[in-house]
Amino acid sequence: MAVVRSRRARRRIGVVLSYAAMLTIVVFAIFPIVWCLLVSLKPESEIVSAQMTYWPRTVTFENYVAIWTRSNFPTLIMNSVVTTTITVAICIVVGTLASYAISRYRFRGRSALMLGYLVVRMFPAVMIIIPLFIVMRGFGLLDSRLGLALAYTTFLLPVFIWMMKGYLDAVPPEIEDAARVDGSSRIGAMVRVVLPLVLPGLVATAVFIAIGAWNEYLIALMLTTSTGSRTWPVGLQLMVGEFQLPWGSLAAGGIISIIPVVVLFVLVQRVMVKGLTAGAVKG
Amino acid sequence: MAGLQLRGVRKSFGSLEVIRGVDLDVEDRSFVVFVGPSGCGKSTLLRMIAGLEDISAGEIAIGERRVDDLAPAERGIAMVFQSYALYPHMSVRENMEFGLRMAGVGVSEREGFVTRAARTLRLDGLLERRPRALSGGQRQRVAIGRAIVRDPDVFLFDEPLSNLDAALRVQMRVELARLHHDLQRTMIYVTHDQVEAMTLADRIVVLDAGRIEQVGAPMDLYRSPANLFVAGFIGSPKMNFLDAVVETAPDGGARARLPGGTVVDVPVRPRGERATFGVRPEHLVHGAQTAGLPSLRGRAVVVERLGGATLVHLALDGDVTVTLQVAGDSEIRLDETVEVGIRPETTHLFGPEGNAWPRD
Amino acid sequence: MTALSEARLGDGDRRVRRVPHVRLGALGRLSERRGWAWLLLLPSLVMILAIILYPTGYGLWLGLHEMRLTRPDRDGFVGLKHFIAIADDPIFWLSLRNTLVWVVGSVVGELALGLAAALVLNKDLPGFKLAAALVLLPWFLPNVVAGNIWAMMLDPRLGVINDVLVRMGVLTTYRAWFAEPDLALAAAMAVEIWHGFPFFALLLLAALKAIPQDLYEAAACDGAKAWDQFVHVTLPQLRMIIVASVVLRVISLVNSPEILLILTGGGPGRSTQVLSLYAFLKAYKEFNFGYASALATVMFLLLMLFSWAYVRLSNVMRD
């Protein structure tokens, strides 16, 4: 009896410790984000007061109003939306076709190609940025949203193809065979059967790519020079550096710009994690 | 309406040749079963007929139509897969309609075909379900239903019953036989199950290592296997094989001397001095009937009671074993010494290269 | 069973086809041809060639040329001049040293924290799935936001971290984390570790979940203690994924100067100047494209060398 009780007690202690450890890690991970949110809700006077307040004494949205109405932040966000959309559109069209071919066909050079898509990631960003700058200048694409989207495709298309291939590999080829025997062509089977089945994966991949494009800073810094195409990370950082953006506005801007990231992530989190870790499980 | 002809068909995956020259004529409306050991190329051959694998050489015709350059969609075939391969994102109805939609059949007609096929296969209440919500047997019916609504010239089945439990397998086997009888369409069926092959087929095609070993009606294959491979493959339990030394008998037949000295006059024409002697376990006799027959003696080392029949494995002298099939209520016990008689007309001789010596 | 006789689907003469043969359209036909796979690959190959391989080749070429947007008169082929200059460039060597410290420190920290997080989160208790998702969030935050949040939190006058540390008695006075050369790189590394550890947590958690439970049961039967289990069962199973994720992470840490550019810009002095940042500033501030390209080439070569040696070494160690 005593043994049973002590074992149960030990298990209970184990559970409590597990929760304590889990909470510690979660707090560590999201405290900065929560802090940013809190700061964004404080009035300027409270932020700069020598007496640190953790919970805002007065909650205000003036920071959000300020960054949205008294700077070019809406334009920056719009540029980012357009650039991201173009990037994702290119990746979906070009990348889906390529990943389908790689997943479904066995042809000479297939593994070399897959490896090639990966090695491309080894090139330092700087190494690509300079030539891109020169080439884009030549084509008049410098400081344009299309040019920036094309630049993003350089590093996001290979990621898209890799991730999509994982989702496509999970669709049994026999289902496609069945559709072909049933009267579909290859492309018909792809459109009517394979794509509907990988749709969740396609969405997750697209979101992953979209977040990558949305967040990108370095290439945008190099390739955009005016408000016409500048994306929000560049714009926000410029405001911080040159105009001594007040903390409240900075925090509000940060929160506004990560809301889409967080929302999209939450929506497709499960499928996306599966896709990102497919390789890890296979070893 | 549509038979099937294969002429010199070959297939290689890279340097590996898996189908090594197959010639075959399948009669219209016949039920042909491909059997053979695992990896012999049954599925590959079936997929080549379907157009799912390119052929490396040869010709394939369905009806009078050369099809090897046509896409699977255009060959007028339907196929049932081992894994069922239902479309998971479509309801049972949509699964069955898919082929009709592709063929441009109108909505109202589709409705009619699907309803009738569903009634045939007892799927009436399930039409709006997704495949995920069906049992294995029901999925199998949907897969078959999807094939029959298309009214194909040729049905192809790749081990359609192997994922079902034993009872369901027997039931579906009977239903498939009826279906063939009612539909009157050419069917090609791949299996490695003896019983399916024997019971369903009009003709069995025995394949080994990418080649056809023998084609024929089930009982012909059972009675006169063309070679050692077919003899060993068709029939269960497996045929007994013993080494034999052969001389010509006075009547011109082959007199085979078995290990231990037993002599059997096999009614075939001798073709050499060494041969493999074959006799099926169910053709060996035991007890009173042995009188006057050449016989073998051995110790019962394993006794398997199957209920209806009993299998007795006998150890003869010189490390040779022979299997004997007797009635289920036989009283043979382990370690008992058993004498079995051989009826010469049920025996076979195979030459050193494996081919059966022909009967007179 | 009599229902089966109704399988006589054809009414009357069965020789009349009720379902017509399919005929494919032109595109359908094309998709059945052998070259279809290459046709599908074509757009991506063109894009990769046009916007990745060509620029990369151009970048290598640039490393052998003088190219300054500010001094177009000097443009031209200069051979290995930049590479010789790099060998003599004290800032290069300093940046290389900083890169080493930065990458090794960050990867070790991220891996350790990621592994700890994965072990903690690998429990089947209510709430742990949600926790695993929340822990991933930092990884999805843009560098600009992550960097500025931490800049705020580490602020010498108003930063919450100083406040917390002083209250806890760890510090006596507020510190200017990014103003002290000895401290700046370490502070930046802490930020990077926070930002990057979810990557490891994600992969390691998936790998942990994939370890067959019977391995542990077998080990438990052998009387293995928790630590022994970890060393003899868990770690060997995680080996491959650890090796692979470390390569990927090192590559992206070496190649991306973003977080340092935002946090410190390389300062104070050059105490947080890493190679990628050096090369970027050469290009972005001085428009010295030739020299910057040569620096990038050197980085690329070092990375290749590292990846090769690392994969080699981890294969050797397995045997």
Ligand SMILES: Nc1ncnc2c1ncn2[C@@H]1O[C@H](COP(=O)(O)OP(=O)(O)OP(=O)(O)O)[C@@H](O)[C@H]1O
């Ligand atoms: N895509 C492929 N690439 C290379 N080899 C293949 C491929 N498909 C099949 N094979 C090989 O061809 C041979 C025949 O395979 P097949 O699937 O036709 O055998 P099977 O007779 O259907 O066997 P089973 O009874 O196990 O289903 C096997 O040796 C197999 O390894």
Ligand SMILES: [Mg+2]
């Ligand atoms: Mg098979």
